Amino acid sequence: MAEASLPEGELFIVDVAVSDSTARPKVTVLADGEQGITIDQCATLSRRISKKIEEAFGEELSYTIEVSSPGVDFPLTQPQQFKRHTGRSLKVKLQDGTEKTGKLEEVTDTGLNLAEEVKQKGKKVTYVPVQIPFGDIVKANVVISFK
Template sequence: MAEASLPDNELFIVDVTVSDSAVRPKITVLADGEQGITIDQCATISRRINAKIAETFGDELSYVLEVSSPGVDFPLTQPKQFKRNIGRNLKLKLQDGTEKTGKLEEVTETGLNLTQEIKQKGKKATYEPVQIPFGEIVKANVVISFK
């Protein structure tokens, strides 16, 4: 239902959650686009989803609908999101429990090419290229820098 409510081909759904409240569930739809997403696009998605819910379940259903873009602290989950962040620093948590931090250089069909920052006590950080398959990534976040 959320995918069908997108007003533009460049937009995509990042996440949909529904709270477990039986009285008045909250539906949260996170959408994004290759160039970001505007408030007007979020409003259009919201109106379309509300219309589909009313058509399917009637006007009597009580719920709260929130449509927005994922915040900067929301993990990256889709290749399209990674592509938008090429050139930025990422922090990755991998399946084996390790973490890697580095600059995202390229997104391929199978994973990421990262210039990993290697820190050693008492020495200047060094950088080395590393390839990370999507299947090994548990969580990926953009590192916000205030430099």
């Protein structure tokens, strides 16, 4: 229902969660766009999803709906999200348990090209190009720098 409520080509769904509450379940929809998502777009999407829920389950269904953008601490999960963060620093946890941190250079159809930070003896840092397939990624977050 969330996907069907999107304006064509502007936004994409990042995550949908429904709480376990039987009294008044909460539907949380995280959406994003290549240029981000505005409050007005969140409101419009919320109204469209609510209408679809009412059409499917009737108006007597009691629920709460929340539509927002994923916060900076929310992991990147969609290729479109990675594209928007090209040039930023990422921390990527892989299937084998290793982590790689570096600048996102490029997003391809199959994965990421990252300039991985490799610390040498002392304080010298070098950058090594690394290709990471999407299937190898367990979690990826933007690294926030306050420098």
